[in-house]
Amino acid sequence: MSSQVFTLAETALKLDVSERTVLRLIQSGKLIAEKKLARGKRQWIIEEWSIARLKLLDWADRQMSDVPPLGGSQGNFGVTFVYGKWGEPSSNERLPTTELTVSLDELWRFAFKPLTQEEYESTKAEIRTRLPGQPENFQVRYLLDDEAEQVLWRIVKSVPPYRLASMNVEDLQREALLHLIEKSLPSFRQAKRGWVSYLRQSVKNFYKDKARQQKRIPRTTGDLADVPNLEDPTSEDLD
Numbered sequence: 001m002s003s004q005v006f007t008l009a010e011t012a013l014k015l016d017v018s019e020r021t022v023l024r025l026i027q028s029g030k031l032i033a034e035k036k037l038a039r040g041k042r043q044w045i046i047e048e049w050s051i052a053r054l055k056l057l058d059w060a061d062r063q064m065s066d067v068p069p070l071g072g073s074q075g076n077f078g079v080t081f082v083y084g085k086w087g088e089p090s091s092n093e094r095l096p097t098t099e100l101t102v103s104l105d106e107l108w109r110f111a112f113k114p115l116t117q118e119e120y121e122s123t124k125a126e127i128r129t130r131l132p133g134q135p136e137n138f139q140v141r142y143l144l145d146d147e148a149e150q151v152l153w154r155i156v157k158s159v160p161p162y163r164l165a166s167m168n169v170e171d172l173q174r175e176a177l178l179h180l181i182e183k184s185l186p187s188f189r190q191a192k193r194g195w196v197s198y199l200r201q202s203v204k205n206f207y208k209d210k211a212r213q214q215k216r217i218p219r220t221t222g223d224l225a226d227v228p229n230l231e232d233p234t235s236e237d238l239d
Contacts, residue, residue: 004048007038011046015054018209022046030054067107067188068144070181081110082139083124086117098131101143104151108195111142112188152180155196159203162211172210179206 011031012019023044025031032050035042068079080097102110110127128134156176161169184202191198 005038006046006048006051008044008046011051012213014051016213018212020212021209025054067185068142070144070149070185080139080141083127084137086120095137095139096131096133096135097139097141099141099143100127100130101145103145104148104195107142107144108188108191110140112191112195114192149177149181152199153177155199156180156203159200159207162207164210167210172207175210176203176206179203 006014008019008022012022015022022031026033026044026046031046031054033044033046036045038045082095084095110123115123127140128136128138131138131140156173159176161172161176163169164172167175180199180202184199188195188198
């Protein structure tokens with residue numbers, strides 16, 4: 001029995017993304033597709049098995065992410081970050097390993113923020129003060145604190161949502177929160193200039209994709225909410 005087939009637009013609806021995103025997935029090789037004559041015109045055709053394969057790859061990427069999951073979420077708890085001597089190859093042999101609960105800001109600063117040698121030594125010293133015995137070199141397995149999801153929710157609330165005919169604002173915001181948890185956090189390493197602006201841009205892009213799917217002209221509602229005690233979200237890091 002042959003696999004069911006979908007057009008570009010149908011695949012976008014099935015994956016809940018924009019057609020532009022589907023094209024990027026095809027160009028990157030993550031989604032297998034062929035251009036065929038179908039329904040009176042030549043267009044991209046995607047088989048059902050290819051969509052299932054993409055979902056499996058996406059699940060595997062989340063499982064292998066070096067970002068720890070939120071409480072109750074599925075993810076990989078086994079990733080460790082090695083803090084040895086600057087410029088020397090990382091090695092986890094005989095290094096003490098400690099689990100450390102951190103905030104989202106600390107996770108980005110400790111594990112993902114690009115650092116100079118001076119900044120690295122300062123960050124390493126800060127982490128060391130929180131470890132038993134304060135070893136010279138060590139490795140850490142991070143866990144996110146109980147406040148992480150609340151912080152993500154505040155970030156979602158800081159971005160004006162679009163008014164869509166098919167969805168109320170609160171449901172749209174909850175979908176945006178799920179998007180941050182499932183899509184943006186596993187790519188936390190991409191937040192080169194600032195993690196708050198990166199996540200806010202992820203929310204903006206999510207809303208734009210939703211609006212494109214609705215094929216409606218979006219209208220924003222409300223003003224930017226305050227995001228206290230977080231980095232000033234002014235830079236535009238792309239998702």
